[in-house]
Amino acid sequence: MDLELQVAVAKVSKYAVSESGDTVETIERPHGGLSLVLVDGQRSGKSAKAISNIVARKAVSLLADGVRDGAAARAAHDYLRTMRSGQVSATLNIVSVDLGTQTIVISRNSHCPVLVVQGQEGALHLLDEPSEAIGIHPRTRPVISEIPIAQDLHVVVFTDGVLSAGERVGQRLDVPAFVHEQLPLCAGETCARALADALLNRAVELDQGRPTDDISVVVVSVVARQQPDTVRRLSVRFPI
Amino acid sequence: MDLELQVAVAKVSKYAVSESGDTVETIERPHGGLSLVLVDGQRSGKSAKAISNIVARKAVSLLADGVRDGAAARAAHDYLRTMRSGQVSATLNIVSVDLGTQTIVISRNSHCPVLVVQGQEGALHLLDEPSEAIGIHPRTRPVISEIPIAQDLHVVVFTDGVLSAGERVGQRLDVPAFVHEQLPLCAGETCARALADALLNRAVELDQGRPTDDISVVVVSVVARQQPDTVRRLSVRFPI
Numbered sequence: 345m346d347l348e349l350q351v352a353v354a355k356v357s358k359y360a361v362s363e364s365g366d367t368v369e370t371i372e373r374p375h376g377g378l379s380l381v382l383v384d385g386q387r388s389g390k391s392a393k394a395i396s397n398i399v400a401r402k403a404v405s406l407l408a409d410g411v412r413d414g415a416a417a418r419a420a421h422d423y424l425r426t427m428r429s430g431q432v433s434a435t436l437n438i439v440s441v442d443l444g445t446q447t448i449v450i451s452r453n454s455h456c457p458v459l460v461v462q463g464q465e466g467a468l469h470l471l472d473e474p475s476e477a478i479g480i481h482p483r484t485r486p487v488i489s490e491i492p493i494a495q496d497l498h499v500v501v502f503t504d505g506v507l508s509a510g511e512r513v514g515q516r517l518d519v520p521a522f523v524h525e526q527l528p529l530c531a532g533e534t535c536a537r538a539l540a541d542a543l544l545n546r547a548v549e550l551d552q553g554r555p556t557d558d559i560s561v562v563v564v565s566v567v568a569r570q571q572p573d574t575v576r577r578l579s580v581r582f583p584i
Numbered sequence: 585m586d587l588e589l590q591v592a593v594a595k596v597s598k599y600a601v602s603e604s605g606d607t608v609e610t611i612e613r614p615h616g617g618l619s620l621v622l623v624d625g626q627r628s629g630k631s632a633k634a635i636s637n638i639v640a641r642k643a644v645s646l647l648a649d650g651v652r653d654g655a656a657a658r659a660a661h662d663y664l665r666t667m668r669s670g671q672v673s674a675t676l677n678i679v680s681v682d683l684g685t686q687t688i689v690i691s692r693n694s695h696c697p698v699l700v701v702q703g704q705e706g707a708l709h710l711l712d713e714p715s716e717a718i719g720i721h722p723r724t725r726p727v728i729s730e731i732p733i734a735q736d737l738h739v740v741v742f743t744d745g746v747l748s749a750g751e752r753v754g755q756r757l758d759v760p761a762f763v764h765e766q767l768p769l770c771a772g773e774t775c776a777r778a779l780a781d782a783l784l785n786r787a788v789e790l791d792q793g794r795p796t797d798d799i800s801v802v803v804v805s806v807v808a809r810q811q812p813d814t815v816r817r818l819s820v821r822f823p824i
Contacts, residue, residue: 351820356813370820371609371644374637378820397614401648404611408641443824493824537819544815569823573596575784579777580591580610580618582816583809584683584733 346569347495349441350536351380354544354561358388358505359554365392366503366560367400370578374410376443381407382562384435384454384503386479392558399424399434399478413438417451417486421478433479436486437501439564446493448564451486453478456507459500459523460491466527468520497566498523498530498539505559506543510550517550519543536565586809587735589681590776591620594784594801598628598745599794605632606743606800607640610818614650616683621647622802624675624694624743626719632798639664639674639718653678657691657726661718673719676726677741679804686733688804691726693718696747699740699763700731706767708760737806738763738770738779745799746783750790757790759783776805 357364365385372378381403385395402423406416420436435454442449450458450471457472475487491497500523509517522543529538540563547559597604605625612618621643625635642663646656660676675694682689690698690711697712715727731737740763749757762783769778780803787799 347824349820349822349824351818353816353818355816364816367612368818369611370818372607372637372640377824397612397648400612401645404648405641405645408637408644441824533821537817541815541817548813566824571821571823573788574823575781576593576595576604576822577777577781577820578591578593578608578610579819580589580817581773581811582589583811583814584587584589584617584681584806 347493347566348569348571350565350567352536352540352563354540356544356548356555356559358556358558361389363389363393364558365389365396366558367393367396368560368562369400369404371404371408373407373440373442377441379407379413379438379440380562380564382437382501382503382560384558386433388558395424395432395434398427399436403436403438413440413449413451414486414488417453421453421484424479428479430480433477435477435503439499439501439562441564447490448493448497448499450489450499453484453486456502456504459520461498461500461523461527463496466524468524470520493566495566495568499564500539500543501562502543503558503560505555505557506547506561508557509547509559512551512556515550517547522546530565533570535567536563539563539565587733587806588809588811590805590807592776592780592803594780596784596788596795596799598796598798601629603629603633604798605629605636606798607633607636608800608802609640609644611644611648613647613680613682617681619647619653619678619680620802620804622677622741622743622800624798626673628798635664635672635674638667639676643676643678653680653689653691654726654728657693661693661724664719668719670720673717675717675743679739679741679802681733681804687730688733688737688739690729690739693724693726696742696744699760701738701763701767703736706764708764710760733806735806735808739804740779740783741802742783743798743800745795745797746787746801748797749787749799752791752796755790757787762786770805773810775807776803779803779805
């Protein structure tokens, strides 16, 4: 079966704050595939950005060296804890598409669950085992799940801006239900993109257009091959 | 004037070689904006990939630390030359969108020119000052150009697979003429994407569907703002 990997990231800052405290980076894995690193630094704005930047940088540089995900997450924790004397926390998610093992590896250091959707019926599975943010306690470890790469697989990762969206008006977002509802949107070339944009838009909508926190959404989809060519494509867009 | 930044990367391997020897990575700049690193490792396949990977990794990790582009390029050169005893070369391009200085900074360590298209008329400017690949000679330096960020600015960077495309059939690609011809394609949300895909497709076509070398194209476009929201978006797609 010919498959295609799609990754989509959508990110917005807290209302009236110019800089998002969330950082998302992608990096090629030296043995094939790629890794995504999503970090939410404590608080928002410049100070949060500085935190998420150093954590993402450390994780990305280790992953690029071929360090396994669990070790990269532990190292990012130790590094932040050392740099900031255990005073500052961050959540860290690493999603790796490992073409060596033909699996998607999901590392969580975050209270936010990760949503896994599998198969044509869109069976939902929530990765929500208790997991600790990095930077504070000694020897913090990630919670790691590994899922075989297969057609119609979607992994949805987000920061807690999605969970708190709508809190102000007493209307929370039921992420699994929402994603399930949106699955028909997942068509062709823009599957992951459509899911990520829909979830982010819904969160911003619940915050009445004024996000009460930084919000970031990452979707990794494995779908039937859409493109006839073997071209690898990367796109970035943002207002400047 | 509200502007939008668009980045598009399109990459294909040499025919019948599973792994491209070119590596492209993006990284956030700690003071705002992003950098793109494009490396073409000597030869093709696994050995070329190993080279381009270590060069890209070194450059990306320095840029993420806030190191200036010229110093990152010099360091990547010194590193490769030390690691491989001056026996192995690579071309290195860094394109940075620096929101601190409001400029696009282009570093070339490659014989491939970089194309700059400016203004509504699409005035073409070729950055083709002699420039040396990294890894071989002592104290190699990049050739650096800096261009103010303005509407309707396009920077087109590519590896030499574009220059050699069609050689086999005695039909070379006139990149400036081709890009100028394609500018009307640059519309709305998909401007950079359309330009990058068109240039890559044309090169592959001239190689009669069987690229004689790895081919990579990077387009950075600054256009009038298309999106009503302030969302930052990143997308990746490739067959697996």
